[in-house]
Amino acid sequence: MSTAWTLATTSLGRRLRFLRRYRWWALQLLVAVPGIVLVTHDTGTADSSHVAKLWHDAALFFFVLAATLRVWRAPEEGTAEMLRFRLLHRKVAWRAFTVLLLAGSLALAADRWCTWKGDGPAARGWSTAAWVLVWLAVAARLLEPLVWMLWPQELRRGVKLARLAEDAAKVTARHSTRAAIPPTVFADQGAFGRTRASYQSHGGPPSPEPQSVPAQLAGTSYSARGRRLRASPPVLHWDGTRLAWSDAQGHTHMVPVAGRPALKGSVDRGVRPVAEMVWLLHTGARLGPSSLLVLLDDKGYRFLVLHTNQRSFGPCADLAEAVGVPFAAYRIAGDAQAFRTLLNSLFPHRGPVAELRAAEAGRG
Known part of the structure; x- marks a missing residue:
């Protein structure tokens, strides 16, 4: 009964x-x-x-x-x-x-x-x-x-840390078959805290060896008249002395490096000196894994994102090591919304963000 x-x-x-x-x-x-x-x-x-x-x-x-x-x-x-x-x-x-x-x-x-x-x-x-x-x-x-x-700034930072911890815990619990342990948030890292990275390096002196990371080419692009254009995906390149990115039209834009004298070149006003590079792998995407290489300023805010679709962080880590800036790699599971939520919580933006991606098929 x-x-x-x-x-x-x-x-x-x-x-x-x-x-x-x-x-x-x-x-x-x-x-x-x-x-x-x-x-x-x-x-x-x-x-x-x-x-x-x-x-x-x-x-x-x-x-x-x-x-x-x-x-x-x-x-x-x-x-x-x-x-x-x-x-x-x-x-x-x-x-x-x-x-x-x-x-x-x-x-x-x-x-x-x-x-x-x-x-x-x-x-x-x-x-x-x-x-x-x-x-x-x-x-x-x-x-x-x-x-x-x-x-007070301490109060607002505490709110940001609490939101990051909650977002990370939700993503972990959603993709774990066991009782998920809330991830540790390090309050002294990044703009408003970071979770533990899969891989991390602290940088060092720059290397004279050239390194580059291109955006994955999505397909052949065409002009408005239907003519086939030469594939030219954006590339983030280190030539041994300067860091720059080139767009699909072949124009080169200089990226300053934090703590070093500015070099001559074309620098956009929205591009701030890079102080760290972060690679993020999205493993829950419907169309397969995708990845981003994110450039951060000295405050931990992102200002440039290269859509690389690299399956390994090796090339991105080599580029960061050549430039001489710290590097971190993260693997994030979940749908596109969860990935974007954690991206904004871990690496918020302040001001415009340059998105570098290859041209889609059929578009000029």
Whole structure:
């Protein structure tokens, strides 16, 4: 009997947990019902234009409340405290936006009421108040990122570390058959922390031996007139004294090296001095493994990405060793979204990022 009762309660608990996923949708629909009633309400009089508009403006309050009901939900349980604080910070801004927007919709309804009663000055006052509240609501939401930047840097860095640890743990748990152990995050590495690399070197003096890493050629490219063009994939090249990358048109762009005097050449404004190279292998791609060679500045931000599709980090490590900068290799499993999430968490960007990839087949 006890076994049957246990099975029944377990099954019921699973069903209730399944229904809990849709409880917010049910609440939103329930709150929107009065708005639907007011929108479809008919006064039945010959001249009911102002009254009908009054009901419509009153319905706007319920529609806004239904659309913004989720902002009152507390941050997810089980989330790291630092991430909960960041989520709550956003929630506060969204709640301020919601309150001001609801007040604006009520002021709009009051404007319509005064217009119906023939009180022009009061209607204009309520109309002005409605617009002011709406603009304050927009400002409360748009200023949230700026307010967040006013918090101490240590707090914001802690949030970044917590987000990196959570993203890495999710990817590890998704592709592990056993109980996944959360990966270790080293807070003193990179821009906002790093997980343990598969391979790592610390660099040394530059080598006079030339080294290069090309982007994998995706196929034959054609011009707008249909003429076959000569395949020329982008290449990251070290000639023994300078590091440069060449695009598909054959133009060469110099890449400065951190801590060394700038050499003469064409250097783009968006290209910062390289302080480290990182190779990432994406092993969960549907079309087979793909890899990237990422160039980082002295703060750990990426500014140049070469799509190499190398199956081994050897050529990339040789290039970094020749240039004389540190090198690290990472293997990341998961779908494209998980790979992009970890790429942004491990190696964030600040400013434009140059993406070097070979031309796709059939494109010039």
